[in-house]
Amino acid sequence: MSNENGMSLNNRIRIAFCLVVLVPLVLTGIIFVLFLQHADPVYPVPMLRSDIWFTVIVVFVGILILTSVIAAVWIYHQIATPLAELKWAARNIRDGNLDFTIDPMSNIREVNELSEDFEEMRLRLKESAEEKLEGDKESKELISNISHDLRTPITAIKGYALGLIEGVATTPEKQAHYIHTIYNKANDMDKLIDELTIYSRLDTNRIPYTFARLNVSDYFGDCIEDLRVDLQAQDIGLVYQNDVADDVMMIADAEQLKRAVNNVVSNAVKYMDKQPAMIHVRLRDVGDFIQVEFEDNGKGIAQRDLVRIFDRFYRTDASRNSRVGGSGIGLSIVKKILEDHEGKVWATSKEGVGTTIYFVLRKYVPAEADAQESE
Ligand SMILES: Nc1ncnc2c1ncn2[C@@H]1O[C@H](COP(=O)(O)OP(=O)(O)OP(=O)(O)O)[C@@H](O)[C@H]1O
Numbered sequence: 001m002s003n004e005n006g007m008s009l010n011n012r013i014r015i016a017f018c019l020v021v022l023v024p025l026v027l028t029g030i031i032f033v034l035f036l037q038h039a040d041p042v043y044p045v046p047m048l049r050s051d052i053w054f055t056v057i058v059v060f061v062g063i064l065i066l067t068s069v070i071a072a073v074w075i076y077h078q079i080a081t082p083l084a085e086l087k088w089a090a091r092n093i094r095d096g097n098l099d100f101t102i103d104p105m106s107n108i109r110e111v112n113e114l115s116e117d118f119e120e121m122r123l124r125l126k127e128s129a130e131e132k133l134e135g136d137k138e139s140k141e142l143i144s145n146i147s148h149d150l151r152t153p154i155t156a157i158k159g160y161a162l163g164l165i166e167g168v169a170t171t172p173e174k175q176a177h178y179i180h181t182i183y184n185k186a187n188d189m190d191k192l193i194d195e196l197t198i199y200s201r202l203d204t205n206r207i208p209y210t211f212a213r214l215n216v217s218d219y220f221g222d223c224i225e226d227l228r229v230d231l232q233a234q235d236i237g238l239v240y241q242n243d244v245a246d247d248v249m250m251i252a253d254a255e256q257l258k259r260a261v262n263n264v265v266s267n268a269v270k271y272m273d274k275q276p277a278m279i280h281v282r283l284r285d286v287g288d289f290i291q292v293e294f295e296d297n298g299k300g301i302a303q304r305d306l307v308r309i310f311d312r313f314y315r316t317d318a319s320r321n322s323r324v325g326g327s328g329i330g331l332s333i334v335k336k337i338l339e340d341h342e343g344k345v346w347a348t349s350k351e352g353v354g355t356t357i358y359f360v361l362r363k364y365v366p367a368e369a370d371a372q373e374s375e
C-alpha cells in the first residue's frame with residue numbers, strides 16, 4: 001500500500017535539513033579546495049585574503065539558497081497537491097456531491113493517510129446518504145401501502161353502514177350480515193394497525209427485548225402445545241419432531257420469538273389448500289445452532305416470489321388476488337425478530353406442494369459466555 005511505500009514527513013524534513021546544510025558545505029569545500037590548488041604561489045596562505053573569504057561566503061550562500069529552494073519545492077509539492085485535492089473534496093462534500101474519489105497521490109505517509117481517511121469518510125457519508133434515501137423511499141411506500149390497506153376496509157364499512165342507514169338491508173338476516181361485515185372489516189383494520197405498530201416499534205427499537213436463557217426443547221415444546229389446540233380446532237394436523245438434546249439452551253426473547261412462530265404458522269394455515277392439511281415442525285441440532293423448520297402442504301410459493309416474501313408489504317400475486325386477507329407484514333416481522341436474535345430465516349417452496357420456513361438460532365454456550373463475563 002502507498003502507506004508503507006511513502007516516506008514519513010519527519011524523515012523527509014530530516015533529509016531536507018541535511019540537504020540544506022550539507023550540500024552547501026560540501027560544495028563550498030570542494031570549490032575552496034579547487035581554488036587553493038590554483039592559487040597564486042605568491043600568496044601561499046589564501047585564507048588571509050579577504051576577497052577569497054568574500055567569494056567563499058557568496059558561493060556558500062548561493063548554494064544554500066539553491067538547496068533550500070529545491071528542498072522546499074520537494075516538500076511543498078508533496079503536500080500542496082494533495083491538500084488542493086482535499087480542499088476540492090471538502091468543497092464537494094459541503095455541496096452534497098459525494099460521487100468522486102480521492103486518490104492518495106503524495107509520497108508523504110501522513111498526507112496519504114489523511115487522503116485515505118478522507119476517502120473513507122466520503123464513502124461512509126455516501127453510504128448513510130443512500131441509506132437515508134432508501135429509508136425515505138420506504139417510508140413513502142409504507143404510507144401509501146397503509147393508506148391503501150386501510151382504505152379497503154373503510155370503503156366496505158362505509159358502504160355497509162350506508163346500506164343500513166338508507167334501509168337497503170330490509171330483512172333482519174340482511175341487516176345482521178351487514179353488521180357482521182362491518183364488524184369483520186373493523187377487525188381487519190385493528191389487526192393491521194396492531195401489526196404496523198409492532199413492526200414500527202421493532203424497526204425503531206422501541207420494543208426492548210427481554211432476552212433470557214431458555215431451554216430449547218422446553219420452549220418449543222410449549223409453543224407447539226399452544227398451537228396444537230388452535231390447529232385441531234381448524235382441522236389441521238400437527239406433527240412435531242425434536243432432534244435437539246434436552247439440555248440445549250438459547251438466549252431469546254420468549255414473547256417475540258413466539259410472535260415469529262405464530263406468524264409463520266398462521267401463514268401455513270392461511271395459505272393451506274389441501275386435505276388433510278398438515279404442518280410438520282422439526283427441531284434440528286446443526287452444530288453451534290439449532291434449526292427450526294415449519295413445513296406445510298399448502299399452495300406453495302413461486303420461485304420468483306420466494307426472495308421477496310420477507311420484504312415489508314410484499315404479498316404474492318396469488319395471495320393478493322385470493323380472498324384471504326393480509327397486508328404482507330407478517331414475515332417482515334419474523335425476519336426482524338430473527339435478525340435481532342442474531343439468527344436467520346429463509347424459505348423453500350414448491351408451488352402446489354407446500355412451503356418450508358427455516359429459523360436458525362445460536363445455541364447458548366455457557367463456557368464462552370462465562371469467559372466473556374469474566375473479561
Ligand atoms: N406458508 C405459506 N404458503 C404459501 N404462501 C405463503 C406462505 N407464507 C407466506 N406466503 C406468501 O408470502 C406472502 C407474505 O407473507 P406475510 O406473512 O408477510 O404476509 P401476509 O400473510 O400476506 O399478510 P399478514 O401476515 O401481514 O397478515 C404472503 O402474502 C403469501 O403470498
Ligand SMILES: [Mg+2]
Nearest residue numbers: 267326330331
Ligand atoms: Mg402472514
